[in-house]
Amino acid sequence: MSSFTKSAQQWATFARSWYLIDARMQPPGKIATMCAIRLQGKHKPIYHAISDIGDHVVVMNTRHIAFSGNKWEQKVYSSHNQYPGGFKQVTATQLHLKDPKAIIKLAVYGMLPRNLHRRTMMQRLHLFPEEDLPEDILQNLTEELPQPREVPRRLDEYTQEERGAFPRLWTPPEDYRMK
Amino acid sequence: MYGHVVSIPKGHNSKMAARCVLGSTWSSLSAVRSRANSSNVSIFQKITSCPRMLFFGSVQSRAIRHVVEKKEGNTTILEGLTEDAHVGPQPPNPTAPCPIYRWNLQNKYNYTDVLLLSQFIRSDGGMLPRRVTGLCAQEHSKIAVCVQMAHRAGLLPDHKPSLPEGHIPKKPNPQLNRYLTRWSIDSVKPIYRAGLKWCKKRISVGHPALKDNVRYGKKILYLKH
Numbered sequence: 001m002s003s004f005t006k007s008a009q010q011w012a013t014f015a016r017s018w019y020l021i022d023a024r025m026q027p028p029g030k031i032a033t034m035c036a037i038r039l040q041g042k043h044k045p046i047y048h049a050i051s052d053i054g055d056h057v058v059v060m061n062t063r064h065i066a067f068s069g070n071k072w073e074q075k076v077y078s079s080h081n082q083y084p085g086g087f088k089q090v091t092a093t094q095l096h097l098k099d100p101k102a103i104i105k106l107a108v109y110g111m112l113p114r115n116l117h118r119r120t121m122m123q124r125l126h127l128f129p130e131e132d133l134p135e136d137i138l139q140n141l142t143e144e145l146p147q148p149r150e151v152p153r154r155l156d157e158y159t160q161e162e163r164g165a166f167p168r169l170w171t172p173p174e175d176y177r178m179k
Numbered sequence: 180m181y182g183h184v185v186s187i188p189k190g191h192n193s194k195m196a197a198r199c200v201l202g203s204t205w206s207s208l209s210a211v212r213s214r215a216n217s218s219n220v221s222i223f224q225k226i227t228s229c230p231r232m233l234f235f236g237s238v239q240s241r242a243i244r245h246v247v248e249k250k251e252g253n254t255t256i257l258e259g260l261t262e263d264a265h266v267g268p269q270p271p272n273p274t275a276p277c278p279i280y281r282w283n284l285q286n287k288y289n290y291t292d293v294l295l296l297s298q299f300i301r302s303d304g305g306m307l308p309r310r311v312t313g314l315c316a317q318e319h320s321k322i323a324v325c326v327q328m329a330h331r332a333g334l335l336p337d338h339k340p341s342l343p344e345g346h347i348p349k350k351p352n353p354q355l356n357r358y359l360t361r362w363s364i365d366s367v368k369p370i371y372r373a374g375l376k377w378c379k380k381r382i383s384v385g386h387p388a389l390k391d392n393v394r395y396g397k398k399i400l401y402l403k404h
Contacts, residue, residue, distance in 0.1 A: 025356050066356035069384035069404060073367040091369045097353055152291035152358075154334045166294040167267045169278040170312050 013046060017055045018140040022147060023104065024061040027068055030148035031059060032107035039112065039121040052117070056124045058137055063100040063129040066149075067092065077106065100129040277315040285318075286392045290328035290359065293335065300326055304338040317388075324386045331360040359385045 004012070019038055023031050034057075037043050041053035067075070075092040095102050108125055112118045126137060172178055249256045270281040279285060288295050299307055299314070299322050306326060309319045329335050333356070352364075361383050370380050381403035394400060 064356060066358055068357070068359045069382050070357075070360055070362050070364070070367045071382055071404070072355050072357060073364060074370050074382045076369045076371055076373070089369075089371055093353060093355065096355070152332070152334060153293070154336060155293045155297055155338075156336060158294060163294060167270075167282070169270075169282055169295070169298055172311065176311055 014053065016053075017142045018137070019055060019057045020141050020144045021057065021059045022061055022144070023059050024064040024147075025066045025151045026147055026149050028062075028065045028104050028107050031065070032104060032111050034145060034148065035059065035104075035108045035125060036111035039108070039124055049113070049117075052120070054121050054124060056126065056140070058126045058128070058133065058141065059104060060128045060131050060133060062104050062127050063096075065103065072096075077102075101127040276313065277318055278313055279318045279322075280315070288322075288325065289389065289392065290325045290332065291334070292325075293329060296322060296326050296329055297335065297338070300335070300338055302338060303340040304330055304335060305340075321388050324388050328359060328361075328386070331364070332356075332358040361386050 021031055021034060038057050039054045041047050041051075041055065044053055046053060072093045073091060076089050077092065077095050078087070078089045080087045090098075092103060104127055105122075105125070109118070109122060112121050245260050247258045247260055249258070270278075271283055272281050275281045279288075284295070290296075299312055301307060304326075306319075306323050309316070312319070314322065326335075330338070370382070373380050383402060384404050385400070385402050387402060390400065390402070392400070
């Protein structure tokens with residue numbers, strides 16, 4: 001903006017921001033793409049791969065992520081510790097119960113570019129399984145990002161007026177005993 | 180006092196009309212009761228003394244009738260009360276056999292439309308039979324699929340089947356959030372060898388019965404992830 005001093009403009013352009021994402025009832029893949037874009041700095045017009053302009057991203061409620069389909073049972077995370085017989089395959093359920101942050105961590109790791117910057121970008125990603133964040137991180141947060149998926153409402157979250165306003169599609173016959 | 184016609188001004192809907200008429204019936208009956216009680220007249224004379232009510236217009240819907248019996252000393256009073264059925268908005272396409280086609284909701288509902296789905300399920304979560312609801316075969320199966328997905332997503336928490344008393348689950352299932360689950364949780368095996376890109380074993384999401392749903396936006400529906 002023309003009204004800022006040069007030093008103020010420089011600060012605003014190159015400062016590292018802290019973003020917050022709530023992963024409750026969200027698919028971990030979509031959360032991971034949002035994180036990866038901001039960790040690389042691709043959301044900024046001054047992006048370049050060499051200049052280290054990625055931001056910090058804090059993801060909370062990673063324990064409450066929601067997979068679509070039957071991925072909790074079907075998706076398999078494999079690892080090999082390079083010893084013979086060291087090939088381990090673990091379903092998403094088992095991995096999530098063992099470590100609630102692992103699924104999002106692995107997803108973001110796979111979406112970042114495969115170079116030496118990846119490790120530094122992963123250090124700037126902060127994952128928390130629940131909503132309680134430490135004080136110093138809370139003070140650093142600048143912006144909360146909107147959730148990628150619209151969470152549907154349960155039946156008991158609808159008020160009585162809304163349920164009454166919805167029309168009855170069919171009338172039961174008089175001699176039918178309902179339910 | 181008796182036999183007066185209730186004139187309903189224009190602009191009132193038939194529900195209010197029914198209530199006005201019934202209100203007059205009730206008040207007249209109570210008047211009869213109070214008059215008869217003082218003279219200890221039998222029930223038969225009370226009913227015959229009350230002349231017929233003239234109903235204004237015709238009530239559109241058939242209502243559920245209750246018979247209420249009351250005892251006051253020597254006299255027993257039997258009264259028939261009509262519960263006026265709710266006359267809601269009319270469907271835009273009334274001459275259609277299936278309720279979904281009557282309301283033009285053919286390809287417009289999803290597993291999240293719980294208010295719609297809850298009209299076709301029992302209290303323990305099962306679907307009502309087609310001969311009762313009047314749904315056509317395709318829509319019945321689509322609604323069944325949506326209800327299944329809604330149950331697995333946890334959107335219908337009050338429609339769970341009642342467990343027998345004293346039932347303790349052997350190992351508590353982990354409470355994991357999910358949505359658009361096609362297959363039942365226990366029936367699915369992990370994909371240990373997924374394969375290369377050209378022959379990958381994909382994970383199915385959603386259901387092909389809902390393939391024709393209206394999509395607002397350019398994104399296409401991915402059923403295989």
